[in-house]
Amino acid sequence: MNTPAPKVPVQPFSPEDLARRKRRATAMAIGLGLLVILFFITTLIKLGSGIMERTM
Amino acid sequence: MTDTSHDVASTSLTTQLGGQGSLEDYLALLKPRVMSLVVFSGVVGLVAAPGHVHPWIGFIAILCIAIGAGASGALNMWYDADIDAVMKRTASRPVPRGAILPGEALGFGLALAIGSVLVLGLLVNLLSAALLAFTIFFYVVIYTMWLKRWTPQNIVIGGAAGAFPPMVAWAAAAGTIDAGSIALFLLIFFWTPPHFWALALFREGDYAKAGVPMLPNVAGRPETKKQILIYSVLLLPVTALPLLTGTAGMIYAVGAAALTLNFLFHAIRVFKAATREAEDRLAKKLFGYSIVWLFAVLALVLFEHSFALPLFKAFI
Numbered sequence: 001m002n003t004p005a006p007k008v009p010v011q012p013f014s015p016e017d018l019a020r021r022k023r024r025a026t027a028m029a030i031g032l033g034l035l036v037i038l039f040f041i042t043t044l045i046k047l048g049s050g051i052m053e054r055t056m
Numbered sequence: 057m058t059d060t061s062h063d064v065a066s067t068s069l070t071t072q073l074g075g076q077g078s079l080e081d082y083l084a085l086l087k088p089r090v091m092s093l094v095v096f097s098g099v100v101g102l103v104a105a106p107g108h109v110h111p112w113i114g115f116i117a118i119l120c121i122a123i124g125a126g127a128s129g130a131l132n133m134w135y136d137a138d139i140d141a142v143m144k145r146t147a148s149r150p151v152p153r154g155a156i157l158p159g160e161a162l163g164f165g166l167a168l169a170i171g172s173v174l175v176l177g178l179l180v181n182l183l184s185a186a187l188l189a190f191t192i193f194f195y196v197v198i199y200t201m202w203l204k205r206w207t208p209q210n211i212v213i214g215g216a217a218g219a220f221p222p223m224v225a226w227a228a229a230a231g232t233i234d235a236g237s238i239a240l241f242l243l244i245f246f247w248t249p250p251h252f253w254a255l256a257l258f259r260e261g262d263y264a265k266a267g268v269p270m271l272p273n274v275a276g277r278p279e280t281k282k283q284i285l286i287y288s289v290l291l292l293p294v295t296a297l298p299l300l301t302g303t304a305g306m307i308y309a310v311g312a313a314a315l316t317l318n319f320l321f322h323a324i325r326v327f328k329a330a331t332r333e334a335e336d337r338l339a340k341k342l343f344g345y346s347i348v349w350l351f352a353v354l355a356l357v358l359f360e361h362s363f364a365l366p367l368f369k370a371f372i
Contacts, residue, residue: 013075020078027079035175038116042179045112 077156084150085133085161086126086168093350094125094221100354101222101240103361104303105229113180117228120176121221123168124188128195128217130165134158135200139266145259169196176228184228191220205267208274215248216241222354239297243353246294249287250323251346253280257326257339277335281327284342288323291316298357308356319349 013021098121102114109117133140133151141152150156156164169192177185199214219241226237256263256270257280264273271280295312298304304312322342329335 017075021075023079024077024082038119038175039179041112042116045110046179 074157074160076154077150077160081150081155082164085130085156085164087129087132088126090129090218091122091125094218095122096351097240097244097354098122098221098225100358101225101237102229104222104236104240104298104357105226106234106236107230109229114229117176117180117184117225120172120180120185121188121224121228124172124176124192124224125221127165127168127172128192130161130168131192131196132200134161134165135196136204137161139205139268142266143259143262145262165196180228181231183231183233184224187220187224187227187233191217191224194220206269208269208271210269211252212249215245215252218248219244235301236298236303239301239303240354240357242294242297244350246287246291247346247350250284250291250319251343251350253284253287254326254339254343254346256280257284258336258343277332281329281335285323285327288320291319295353304357305360307360308353311356312353315349315352319345322346 095118098118102109102117133149136146137149137151137158140146140149146152151158151161173185173189173192176188195214195217199210199217203210203214222240222244223233223237226240227233230237253271256272257277260270260272260277263270271283275283295316296309298312299309322338322345326335326338326342329338
């Protein structure tokens with residue numbers, strides 16, 4: 001008499017878990033995008049008019 | 057039957073794996089209500105600082121201070137999950153509720169703490185970044201890990217962490233630590249003990265159950281009421297400091313004096329309360345008023361710098 005093997009779930013995350021994960025990933029992507037914009041605008045502001053005086 | 061066993065297996069596995077927290081849970085880790093006070097006091101520090109700061113740089117400074125404060129909240133909830141689980145006020149926080157694993161809260165808090173300090177240092181200035189790093193360290197290590205479980209003076213010394221934000225913002229705008237920023241620091245520092253001890257009076261059972269040595273369950277309620285009164289009296293001269301350092305003017309002087317006398321009146325009522333029921337009721341009132349007091353006093357500084365002083369200068 002073999003004992004039945006324990007059931008291993010095919011998908012460990014429920015659809016709700018996956019939906020939450022997607023929302024978290026989207027929020028993280030938006031956050032990173034905003035960080036890029038933050039650095040870009042700040043660079044322009046810090047350089048100021050100096051950006052026009054660079055050697056070409 | 058099969059479906060049920062599958063569900064149980066899935067639930068236990070996902071709980072171990074984590075990844076259960078929603079965006080709202082992560083937002084709750086940042087302690088948004090505390091963050092709103094930090095942002096407001098930061099804006100006051102930024103506006104009251106001498107010199108001119110570009111609005112965009114000012115915005116980044118406040119954003120970094122807000123995220124740094126949120127990081128401190130997340131790290132606090134990671135470390136204090138055991139205490140939070142037994143206190144009624146905090147039992148529904150994401151970590152004790154099981155929505156977010158302690159390791160996830162730790163990772164989230166560390167990432168935000170390091171990120172906010174780095175961005176502030178790179179985009180604004182190093183002094184403000186160093187102060188923000190120290191603030192986070194002070195709140196998480198000195199207050200949460202050490203003082204909170206060790207001494208009933210926890211919130212007196214730990215109160216410094218909540219008082220630093222205007223100083224960080226001031227440093228972001230002016231690049232210095234001046235008497236004016238120290239005055240704003242002291243304002244919040246001396247406000248913290250009566251604010252939290254009022255809360256501790258009507259939540260005494262909660263703190264005792266969690267084994268947190270707050271003043272009422274260590275030194276007793278009469279001593280707590282006395283200490284609340286002492287710190288409320290001390291608030292009067294401390295409230296005058298922004299005036300003496302030139303950070304605030306006469307509108308502030310009149311408004312802050314009236315607000316602080318009312319604070320003292322509330323504290324005297326708590327001190328004189330004869331029954332436990334009256335103590336709890338009046339302590340709740342003092343707690344609510346103390347929040348209004350801090351917002352109003354800081355708003356007076358903000359008003360003077362944003363509207364009154366520019367208007368005054370325009371006429372002379």
